[in-house]
Amino acid sequence: MMAHDESSRSRYGSNVTQYTSISEVTSYEGINLSQYPFDPKHNVESTEQQLSPEVVADARRHHVFRFWPWEIGSIFVATGLIVATYSILSHFNGQKVPEWAFSINLNTLIALISTIMRAAMLVGVAEIISQTKWTWFSRPRPLSHLEYFDAASRSVSGSLSLLFVAPGSIFGVLGALITILSLGIGPFTQQAIKTVGCLQIHDDMNASIPLAHFIPGNNTYYRIGAGSFELQVDMKGTMVNGIVNPTGNDTAISPVCATGNCTFPSYQGITHSSIGMCSACIDTTSFISGPDEKHNYTLPNGMWVSPAPDLVYLNVGADNISWAETSFSSELKSVSNWALANITVLSITSATCPDGDCLTSDGAYGSAGLLATSCSLYACVKNYNAEMKKGVLSENLISTRPATPNWVEANAPPSSFISATNYTALQTPCLVGNEWYDLSNISNFPRDPERQFAGINVDGTNYTAPNECLYKVMFPYVEALATFMSTSLLSGTCTYNARQGEALFCREKWWLSSLYNNKQASFDSVSTAFDQFSTAVTNKLRTTGTSNYSPSIKEAAHGIVNEMTVCTVFQWQWLLMPTLLVAATAAVIIAIIIQNLGDHRQPVWKSSLLPLLYYGFGDRHSHHKDPNRPVMDLTELNQAASDMRACFRNSTGGAGFENITPSVDHILRKRGKDVDVDSLIEGI
Known part of the structure; x- marks a missing residue:
């Protein structure tokens, strides 16, 4: 057995x-x-000798890439994450900071991406440093360098030490530098995100500014007799306020803008237009004559002032100003005949006192000069550019166009009779729907039965235009405006005496004293006062006026509501460092793989401990007995180690793995x- x-x-x-x-x-x-x-x-009977070392080395070289899959994959991950960072920040550049669930914000997302990117990048760097140590020991080195290389693959402090211990190891130094510099990936990516205050469009809100194509609106005037009309009290109050406090809130336009920051679309710099009132003034001081035997200084229209004995220091009157035609500006020539009112202001003032040409008022006034200013107040279309910032409306006047009697629409011959027809202005270019029209194509406007058209004469040529392009003042309202301004508002005299200080006494028309400007009346102050008065009246007309199609339809220019919020600014320069580190890591991985392909004697062992056990000091395994046999690569070492059981002996008889x-x-x-x-x- x-x-x-x-x-x-x-x-x-x-x-x-x-x-x-x-x-x-x-x-x-x-x-x-x-x-x-x-x-x-080799002898075919010996299987282990059937392959030469060169053949085995060629086979290993062919399979080098299989030892770097995780490192190659990690660099692809890092590259994808840096590209994702660029894409995300570019997408949100100039946009409102996103608000996501669980209080996650853009900074959190980028911080997470940069952390994963750094970890993925260092996966390859750590193995590069570890692989480099095997090449480093191809020449005699202190054994302690093993520990330095191992520490460098694990920490920043170890990488710092390796720079001084092994400066000749190119890949080791590059890997250590990448590890050290990678500390800046997080801060640098965070610096790429900058938050600033910005305006963003609020889609759920609308902005608007009132305007009018047609005046008057409902309940703005009334009839008092045959051919006579009177303004409602609110417009009268607006006009008085337009003289004494023209820039106050009572006469200001109130736009609809919920956030206080709104913009309005424009064409050729114009955001909106409206029918209103304009003024044109000239200096007529040169037409003053006197003093006469009564000590009066007189204008050709009979208006006068007297420093003594009557002490009439301000005289305001509404009358024809053709007596000053030789001084008319081109604007005044075109509008004076059709003005709602022609106003002349004659005043004694301290603002104009040429040397040797001063007045003396027997000590009651002292040295003074004279001023005469004539202005036309006329209907017009005003073109604006507007925007609203921080709750303040900025509305700039771009241009104006006079509105004159439209004899073509009235089908009557031209006449100076003021109440014969509407005062009308044609606005060009004019936007209707999505098309812009001017004098070259407005007569070709498609005839739509739902639209109203009217004829108008421009520079001697008749045109037919849709009501969207026409701005009108109805003739009864022209009569009401002209009557009130000429007879009640802008006519009267004011007196002065020393006990009044700098004020004038204007009897029941107290508002005229503002034109005196506390003894400092000048052409600029008077023309500015009439310009501000016209603006105040226009603002009132814009809120009471209507559409050409219906007196019940209020019109407005619509705009975009902007909301002040926090926006992201992408500062891409800060991503250059992380990008270069990722690129450097990829380059080093490629370089070391190429080195492995060229050096068939050195297997890819990376951070494995097995080479130290199998090929340490002395032969510890039967595989070493054949000097011609190539050393095992990482896969072979792992396979051999998995088939072997070992125990670490630490005794007086000896220490080591058994x-x-x-x-x-x-x-x-x-x-x-x-x-x-x-x-x-x-x-x-």
């Missing part, structure tokens, strides 16, 4: 050796040898003496 067991064990051992040999032929040290030719110099892999005999003894060896062999 024992003889049988020994014979069986002998056959088992032989068969095990043969099985191992066959395995090595098909997969020698982790390499599929069936793909490579045998070396004819191979405790059980033998076949030990396995057989554990299974029992009555094991059928032949059946075991057959099972194999």
Whole structure:
């Protein structure tokens, strides 16, 4: 029985050796040898000598890339994340800071991306440093350098040490520098995000500014007799306020803008237009004559002032100003005949007192000069550019166009009779729908039965235009405006005496004293006063006026509501450093792979400890007995290590790892003496 067991064990051992040999032929040290030719110099009976070291090295070189999959993948991840960072920040550049669930903001997202990007990048850097140490020890080095390389692959402090320990290791130094500089990835990516105050469009709100195509609106005037009309009290109050306090809130336009920041679309700088009132003034001081025997200084229209004895220091009157036609400006020539009112202001003033030409008022006034200013107040279209910032409306007047009697619409010959027809102005260019029209194409406007058209004469040529392009003042309202301004508002005299200080006494028309400007009346002050008065009246007309189509339709220029919020600004320059680090990492990985391809003697071991155990000080494994046999690569080492059991012995007899892999005999003894060896062999 024992003889049988020994014979069986002998056959088992032989068969095990043969099985191992066959395995090595098909997969020698982790390499599929069936793909490579045998070396004819070796004995075919020795399977382990059928491959030359050069053939095995070529096979390993062919499989270098399989040892760097995680590192290559990590650099693709890092590259994708830096591209994602650029894309995300570019998308939100100039946009409102996004508000996401769970209080996550853009900074949080970019911080998370940069953290993952740095981790992915350092995966490859750590293995580059670890692989470099094997090349570093191709020449005699202090063994302590192993520890420095290992620490450098794990920490920034270790990388700092490696710069001084192994400055000649190019890849090691590059890897250490990348590790150190990677600390800046987080701060630099955060610096790429800047938040600033900005205006964003609020889609749920609308902005508007009132305007009018047609005046008057409902309940703005009334009839008092045949051909006579009177303004409502609110317009009268507006006119008085327009003289004494023209820039106050009572006469200001109130736009609709919920956030206080609104913009309005424009064309050629014009955001909106409205019918209103304009003024044109000239200096007529040169027409003053006197003093006469009554000490009066007189204008050709009979208006006078007298420093003594009557003490009339201000005289305001409404009358024809054709007596000053030789001084008319081009604007005044075109509008004076059709003005709502022509007003002349004659005043004694301290603002104009040429040397040797001053008046003396018997000590009541002292030295003084004279001023005469004549102005026309006329209907017109006003073109504006408007925007609203921080709750303040900025409305700038761009241009004006006079509105004159439209004899074409009235189908009557031209006449000076003021109440014969509407005062009308044609606005060009004019936007109707999505098309702009001017004098060249407005007569070709498509005839739509839902639209109203009217004829108008411009510079001697008749045109037919839609009501959207026409701005009108109805003739009864022209009569009401002209009557009130000429007879009640802007006519009267004011007196002065020393006990009044700088004030004038204007009897029941107290508001005229503002034109006196506290003894400082000048052409600029008077023309500015009439301009501000016209603006105040226009603002009132814009709120009471209507559409040309219906007196019940209020019109407005619509705009965009902007909301002051916090926006993101992408400062891309701060991403250059992270981008360069990712690019440098990719370049070093490519370079070290190329080095591995060129150096067939050095396998890819990276951070593995197994090479130190298998190829440390002295031979510790039977594989080392053949000096011609190439060292194992990482896959081969892992396979060999998985088949071996070891124990670390630390005793007085010696210290180190001891191979405790059980033998076949030990396995057989554990299974029992009555094991059928032949059946075991057959099972194999």
